Amino acid sequence: MAQQKRKKRYKHPVKRFIRNHFELCAVLFVLVVLLGLFLIGFGIYKLFAGSSDSPKDPAGPTTTLSPTDTVRNDPTPTPGEPTGTPEPTPMPTATPTPKLYGINESVTTDVDAEPIPGDNWPVDYLMLVNWEHRLKYSGNPENLVRLDEILTESWYTIQNPGSVAEKSRDFVIVTDEDNYDRGNRVALTYLDQMCKGYHAETGFGVKVSQTGAYRNYATQDKFWNNRDRSINPPRTIPGNASEHRTGLGFDIWVLDKEKYDYTWFRNNCYKYGFILRYPSDKSKITGITYEQWHFRYVGVEAATEMHELKYCLEEYIAYKNGQDLSTLPKH
Ligand SMILES: [Zn+2]
Structure with a gap:
């Protein structure tokens, strides 16, 4: 046993070494x-040191990044502009809030502007077309239709009455192969109703002559160049300044046995959305000599208000825009 124990001691040199060198x-x-404790402690230290450093280290980079971040948030710098492009677009839609009456995209106040080619330009029932407000385009406006497309049977059937004398007809529309015989669809609908009302109360008819409705640019300019220069203010206007080109203005001839009494139209036209466009007492403002036959469609609401206020279109537009009427140009 003792030998075995000795042998065992020899078989375990580590244990023998520990006994011999216990200290x-x-x-x-x-x-x-101690080393283990040190390593554990160091590890814990590193752990805490790392978590406390991590916010500091990114804080450094973010301070360099934050300018670019704020740059992106600011709409002013260029990097933000591509993503910020939707923002400037609402700006123009915000500007129409102080929209001016009388003006639309078909009208310019640049009286020297050369008309540019273009058809189907927008028509506004309150658009102002005069010496100070010119039409931009040389083509045709939107919503232009033939007179006989809108005017009712009572007009159309009497259009070609053959041998019947003109002044004894109820309604006569003189059409032409040229593009005179057209007008704005809505204005024509109301014109039809107005002339029916006139006929119902007086028994007389009406004629819208060849040149009394829509006129194209060339025709109107020809009228201007061939005008009677002894009449001042003139009774016509250049091609880009005539509202006949909008399809909203009509020269109406009453067929009342040559009396040419327009009293009924002056008193009642507003009920149908029309105004007497060039009244006798407003020539200085309109720049056009009195035309008892020229009626302009503006819509029932505006026509009624103008009738009550006794304003011509120039005055009414200035009034609606909050302008001082005394600042209107005098002709
Ligand atoms: Zn006219």
């Missing part, structure tokens, strides 16, 4: 424990 082993053991 040394104890010191080494302590050192190893």
Whole structure:
């Protein structure tokens, strides 16, 4: 047994070494424990140091990034503009709020502007077309239709009465192969009703002559160039300044046995959305000599208000825009 024990001691040199060098082993053991504790402590330290540094380190980069971030948030710098492009677009839609009456995209106040080619330009029932407000385009406006497309049977059937004398007809429309015989669809609908009302109360008919409805640019300019220069203010206007080109203005001839009494139209036209466009007492403002036959469609609401206020179109537009009427140009 003793030999076995001795043999065992020899078989375990580590244990024998520990017994022989117990103090040394104890010191080494302590050192190893201390080293382990040190490493654990260091690890914990690194862990805390790392978590406390992490916000600081990114804080450095973010301070360099934050300018670019704020640049992106600001609409002013260029990098933000591509993503910010939707923002400027609402700006123009916000500007129409102080929209001016009388003006639309077909009208310019540049009286020297050369008319540019273009058809189907927008028509506004309150658009102002005069010496100070010119039509931009040389083509035809939108919503232009033939007179006989809108005017009712009572007009159309009497259009070609053959041998019947003109002044004894109820309604006569003189059409032409040229593009005179057209007008704005809505204005024509109301014109039809107005002339029916006139006929119902007076028994007389009406004629819208060849040149009394829509006129194209060339025709109107020809009228202007061939005008009677002894009449001042003139009774016609250049091609880009005539509302006959909008399809909203009509020269109406009353067939009342040559009396040419327009009293009924002056008193009642507003009920149908029409105004007497060039009244006798407004020539200085309109720049056009009195035309008892020229009626302009503006819509029932505006026509009624103008009738009550006794304003011509120039005055009414200025009034609606909050302008001082005394600042209107005098002709
Ligand atoms: Zn006219």
